Amino acid sequence: MSGLTIENLSVNVAGKEILSGVNLSVKAGEVHAVMGPNGAGKSTLSNAVMGRAGYEVTGGRVTLDGVDLLTMDTYQRAQAGLFYAMQAPTEVPGVSMHDMITAALQSAGSSASALGDTLVREASAIGFDAALLERSLNVDLSGGEKKRSETLQMSVLGPKIALVDELDSGLDVDGLRTVARRVEQLTNDGLGVLLITHFPRVLHELQADRVHVLAQGRIVKTGGPELAFELEQTGYGNYVEESPKQSSAGGFDDLFNM
């Protein structure tokens, strides 16, 4: 099967079930948006698929082009063609993007000889200051620069599937448009995108083929692009189960069982 397939995925974080049987598949060239309220498990989905420590898969399967990802380490998933554009990319003092991408290509047995030119070209295409290529990764970058940096890395590493977490945070309208155009071009060349977003705004710039609503750890509704705009009007209220009534007496347990 081509593309990313997530079947019945359940994930615990710190012993608590956050995802409870998620089903989703993203084929080459498609854009799928996963939307949902805060705390629905959106970031857990991307972290678990990428194999981050602390996200314990308790059930289900995740495959890329039919190959099981869950038995792989994170770097092997990346080398298999998965990319994770983070909402808040980590600062790595003293390591430049150039150093990191060189190491990534070499780790995968590829040549990094033409990388310098490629980076400069891609940086210019999305308005990322080329001087930042040699500076510490994500250190002292604005929110918008970080998103441009993530997009640039995605372009250069050429993954099959990108998990893109809150693409629009920190970007102004023009910045979002530039970055969304670049991602769209990559999808025209076959990239599949799983776009994780709280706000529908980003979908005005990057058209989704399918929209999924994630709530209480499950996909509760799937539809076409119009679903996102419906959510823009109605919010997530229809999809959030009412919390069980708390006893009015309160107590310490209420403070800790958030």
Add this chain to the structure above:
Amino acid sequence: MTLLFSPDRAAELGEDQQRRDAVERAASAGLPDTTSEVWRYSPIADLDLDALDIVTEPPSAELATPDHLAEALDGLSAAATVTVADGFVVSVQVADGWEAKGLQVEAVPIKRYEPADGSHLFDHLHAGFAPDGVLVKVADNVAITDPIVIRSHLNRGVAGFTSVKVHAGPGSEVTIFEYQSSDGDGLIVPMTQFHVEREATVNHAVVQDLDHQTWQIGRVVSTVGDHATLNSSLIAFGGKYARLRTDSDLAGRGAKGELVGAYFADGDQILDYRTFQQHIAPDTLSDLLFKGTVDDSAGSVYTGMIHIHPEGAGSNAFQTNRNIKLGDDAWAWSVPNLEIENNDVRCSHASTVSPVDPDQRFYLHSRGVAPTVADRLIVAGFFEEALKRVAVPAAAQMARSLIAAKLDERLARR
């Protein structure tokens, strides 16, 4: 009795009652007591003094130049180059023109340094056995724009006592690059002293690249005058137990002491730093950043004391020590201290000992960087903050290549 406690052997360096007396004091002092705070965490009781020979004349053999030293010196235009072997100054070369401008570099007897308070066995041995040392003297208002390179080597099986004294006249500027190596088991007791006069600037870096069987008990002692600056970088990779204590007196108004440390211990090495900074004049600044990595079952010690004396009004003092613990059995003690006797000051101190940051690791892994390579990048990157502050570019560059070599060796073992 060990040879190191023989006044007659000391007298072979020159009949001198002071030498004899110092050796007598050494004999009665014995090895330092590790229950005292300044020797805590040290394995000094394991040092076998009986196994060491002492040297009373300069060795004759030529020194080999290791690759990374050759690389650092390649294309480097030095104002002077000094070679020291087993504590003896064996050659001094001053480049054309510098002497006439006011640079003096020569081998001379260096006044013994034995602080009344806190002197120990190795200070007494240094006073008893150190031959002539290196004197670097810069005339007033002269800027020596090329570095002075001092290369010191210790041969196997001996105890060596080196002395370097730098005297920067008012308004002068000079850069000192020390490189220390050795061949095997042995003891090196290096003593570097700085006298930085009014408005002078001294940039200093020492790269300690001793054999992993060598012991080092070293000192760097400095006095910094009015509006003068000492920027000193203490970079260490070698040694079995390599200890360096710095005593920095910020003695003139507006004096600045910038101290940088970068160290990487692996195997069963212990690298030990004790820093003492005295703010004894108003408006003085001490800024210290030490970064280190410990791997395997190696350890590091950082204990720092910033003391702001009652006269130190308007002083700023910053002290940061950060350590990455790579190996499960590796350890790092980090103990920054402040003693403040004046309220009109700004001070901060911070210290951390932690493994490689899991978020940084995940970030690199998520791009497809293999785990061992990712750790190598993160650790090398970790040192950059410190290496950027090293005021001797050739030393910073050498540190980068020695860090890379340690990390490559680590990769090869895994």
